[in-house]
Amino acid sequence: GLGDIEAFPFVEPPDRRQVKDGVNLLHELGAFDAQGKLTGVGRRLASLPVDPRLGRMVLEAEKNGCLREVMVIASALSIQDPRERPSDKQQQADEKHRRFADPESDFMAYLNLWHYLRDKQKELSSGAFRRLCKAEFLNYLRVREWQDIYSQVRQALGVQTDSSPADSHQVHVSLLVGLLSHIGVKDVMDKQRASDGRRPMQEYIGARNARFAIFPGSALAKKQPQWVMSAELVETSRLWARVNAKIEPDWVEPLAQHLVKRTYSEPHWEKNQGAVIALEKVTLYGVPLVVGRKVNYGRIDPDLSRELFIRHALVEGDWDTHHRFLKDNRKLLEEVEELENRARRRDILVDDEALYDFYDQRVPADVVSARHFDSWWKQARQEQPELLTFSPEMLVNEGADISARDYPDTWKQLGQRMKLTYQFEPGANADGVTVHVPLQVLNQVNSDGFDWQIPGLREDLITALIRSLPKHLRRNFVPAPNYAKQVLAGVRQGGEPLLEAVERELLRLTGVRVPHDAWQLDQVPDHLRITYRVIDERKRTVAEDKDLDALKRRLAPRLRKTLSEAGDDLERTGLRSWSFGTLPKVFEQGRMKGYPALVDAGDSVSIKIFETQAEQRRAHWPGTRRLLLLNVTNPARSLLGGLSNQAKLALSRSPHGGAVALFDDVVNAAVDKLMLDLGGPAWDPVGFDRLYQHVRADLHDTAADVLAKVEQILSVWHAVGTRLDGLRASASTDDVRDQLGRLVFDGFVTATGTRRLSDLLRYLRAIERRLTKLPEEPWRDEEWMDRVHKVEDDYADLLRHLHPARRGDPDVTEIRWMIEELRVSFFAQTLGTPTPV
Incomplete structure (x- = not known):
């Protein structure tokens, strides 16, 4: 080497700065190494x-x-x-x-x-x-x-x-x-005008922040390149670069490896690279040679690279890989995330730090990229295949207090298993629980049980119901969540509606009775109300609604068309005899289920498949009746010929609008009575033949008996109407007119049924008694009328809350006749009632 320059006995020692500049130049040229020792290049330069x-x-x-x-x-x-x-x-x-x-x-x-x-x-x-x-x-x-x-x-x-x-x-x-410290790059932010003011003068940024311009005599002065190197920089009026050449910045870096400074920014994970990438900036004496070059950061900062690899590739799953443990872990995470959506909570799944710690404890320190991981895991999984696989328990926070059983995947009803999905998106139409109902089974699904919600949301639902009550009731159940918890502990989902169970339990807990109409269901949050989503055979959404009955009404034409197409071989029209073998009570094709019935078409009958058993019952009885009448002699003419003039007069005053309609009503009622004698409509040729023989033999006499009762009914009905016209209008007379309209109308004979015609006559005579006493005790009449109206209002409320298919059930219609008996007990007690009211 050169030895210690400062120790050399110069006669006139040079300035230390000059010595330093010289040493720096020799280092730049590669004559000195980093320790200041002379290199092979330095020896040759000498x-x-x-x-x-x-x-x-x-x-x-x-x-x-x-x-x-x-x-x-x-x-x-x-x-x-x-x-x-x-x-x-x-x-x-x-x-x-x-x-x-x-x-x-x-x-x-x-x-x-x-x-x-x-x-x-x-x-x-x-x-x-x-x-x-x-x-x-x-x-x-x-x-x-x-x-x-x-x-x-x-x-x-x-x-x-x-x-x-x-x-x-x-x-x-x-x-x-030889000119590494004599390079420069255009300063694009700065153009100065030359001293003569004729054109802008471009400045270059050089080493150590020097600023220079290309000398006017240079061939590069007019068309100045982005990068230049200069043989010399001369200071006169400014710093001028003489003897210049255009260069490219990528020429410089390989020559100045020992001089450049490298800085790194924005280290980040890149899935496509499978590594942590940073942006590199390379400068030479402050001149930027490279800006924003992507480089693998694993060699530069392995600790940070490992952390980012674990967080992004393993924890977040931002990595395209075939490793089975990641797929299994992602599935477990999705299950817990789905449980959070179902429970509408964000405190069940452990946070990312817990997942990071799991991997951090198991992945070696030298694994900083996908390539490193693959190499390590290839060997490690042979010895510990489950090393990196999550367990379900580790993913759930302690104290979460939740069970997946409370958030089922399916809803079971009447043998149907329907998919449930959950959406935690307040404001969305389907926020909450959605039951997926295949179109082909829509007619088999009813709203029974859905009012109870899934177990996991039931307590929230009861809380919301309590809060929906008017203040004078709600204040008896404060705090609502506590009462909801107690109510839930005391009820079990069964055959009764949720509201009835809650009402009963609140009464038991507090002694306060909640009227059924006090619940303000429109105040219950949407996410606590089931969404019904009807799907087609391709799982595409057909329609959805919070109201199942409204959804059924909307889709009824489409469902009927689907059933009709499926049962095309079964449905028929223009039938006048039982020529079609046994009629199945249930039609099934795949998951689709329909209910065939005979339909009255006037001069013939048809076979049609209905969506519900209630529709089937309503259609099949009159359909069977029509087929019987098409095959027996109608007794109407002979009955009419045997009537007295007085009977003809009474019958002429019927609400039917004519004798034909009245006699049809009487004959229909007679056939119904005869069908009932043998247990109802037929479903096969043998059963129909039994009905046919019975009706053919007894229809005339049965119709005559019915006609005799109808004659009495119409006589009393006419007399009541005449007396009513003679009274001053009042609330009581209005009530009587409404009652008469419900009892006697076009078709009342068949609608009432032969069994109740005697009761109907009694109800009319009770009205006679009422009208007789009305002028004497109008205040008492109004009192009784108000009591009846209250019961009628309750009955109307019951009908509103009942499924339409249930409103015609015998136990429901029986209430209507019990109300008539109540009127008899109030207004004509001496006539008596069959049972206590």
Whole structure:
């Protein structure tokens, strides 16, 4: 090495800053290593008769195969420029020198000039060559000096130069090695106007934040490149760059590995790379060579890279991989996330830190990327295949107090198993629980049980119901959540509606009775009300609603069409006899279920498949009746012929609008009575034949009996109407008119049934008694009427809350007749009632 420069006994020691600058330059050129020791390059530089920068260019050129060209340029740079520019002949000199210019490199001008002079020396005598130099504004002595230095350098290197021309790129790369601190990049944010004000002057940012401009005499002055290197920077009125060439920044970095500074920002996981990537910035003496280059961050900061790999690839699953444990873990996470959605909570699943800790404790410290992980896991899974697999217990927070059983996947009803889905999205139409009802089974599903909700939301539902009560009732059940919990502990989902169970339990707990109409169901949050989503055979949504009955009504035409298409072989029209074998009570095709029935079509009957058993019952009885009447003799004419004039007069006052309609009503009621004798409608040819024989034999006599009762009913009905017309209008008379309209109407005989015709006559006679007493005790009549109206209102409320299919059930219609008996007990007690009311 050079030894300790500061310890050398200089006669006049140099300035320390100059020594430092010199050492820094030698380090830049690669003559010193990082410890300040002389390198092989430094030893070779010491033997060259040129400036170290120029010598370094020559040594690099030797490696790059452009030694001759770079020696020429380096030799030129070591002397004063041989091109002269006399003040009185500047234009002529510029024109002569312009022949050698290169638009992208002043260095190449030296090479072009060298070739020109070499050729002329061969052509001309010594004197002629001197005159040529003078004429073309070239200093002959400097040219000779240039050639001498070239020879000395070549001799010092002891090489024979290649005569073939070198690549311009390699030439400039070789020059760049000696000019690493003389590069510059355009300052795009700053343009200054030249002193003469004619055009903007572009500044360059150089090493150590130096700012310079390209000298006007440079070939690059007009079309200034983005990046330049300069042979020298001269300070006059400003810092000027002389002898310049265009370069590319990617030439610099490989040559300045020992000088550049690298900084990294925005380390982040990239799934496609399977690694943590950062943005690299490379600077040389403050000049940015590379900005925003993506590099693998694992080599730079393995600890952070490992953390990001675990968080993103393993915890978040942002990684395309085939590893089974990740799929299994993701499935478990989705199950717990789904449980959170179902429970409408965000405190069940453990947080990402818990998952990170799980992997952090198991994944080795040197695993920083997907490639590293794959290599490690290939061996580790052979010994511990479940090492990285979650357990369900570790994913649920302690104290979550939740059971997946309370949030089932399916809802069972009448043999149907329907899918349940959950949505935790307040404001969405389907927020909450959704039951997926296949269109083909929609007719088999009813709302029974859905009012109880799923077990996991039942307590919230009861709480919301209590809060929906009017204040005077609600204050008896405060705090509502506590009462909801107690109610839930005391009820069990069964056959009764939820509201009835809650009412009964609140009464038991507090002694306070909640009227059924006090519940304000519209105040219950939507997510606590089941959404019914009807789907087709391809699982596509057909329609959805919170109201199942409304949904059924909306889709009834489509469902009927579906049933009709499925039962095309069964449905028929224009039937006048039982010619179709046994009629099944249930039609099934796949999951679809329908209910066939005979339908009265007037002059014939049809077979049609209905959606519900209630519709089947309502259609099949009159359909069977019609088929019987089509096959027996109608007794209407013979009955009419046997009537007295008084009977004819009574019957003529019926609400039917004519004798034909009245006799049809009587005959229909008679057939119904005969069908009832044998247990109801038929479903096969044998059963129908039994009905047919019975009706054919007894229809005339039965119809005559019915007609006799109807005659009495109409006589009393007419008398009541006449008396009513003679009374002053009042609330009581209005009530009587309403009652009469419910008892006697077009079709009342069949609707009432033969069994109740005697009761109907009694009800009319009770009205007679009421009207007789009304003028004497109107206040008492109103009192009894109000009591009856209260019962009627309760009955109307019951009908409103009942499923439409149940409103015609015998136990429900019986209440209507019990109300009539109640009227008898109030207004005509002496007539008596069959049972206590």
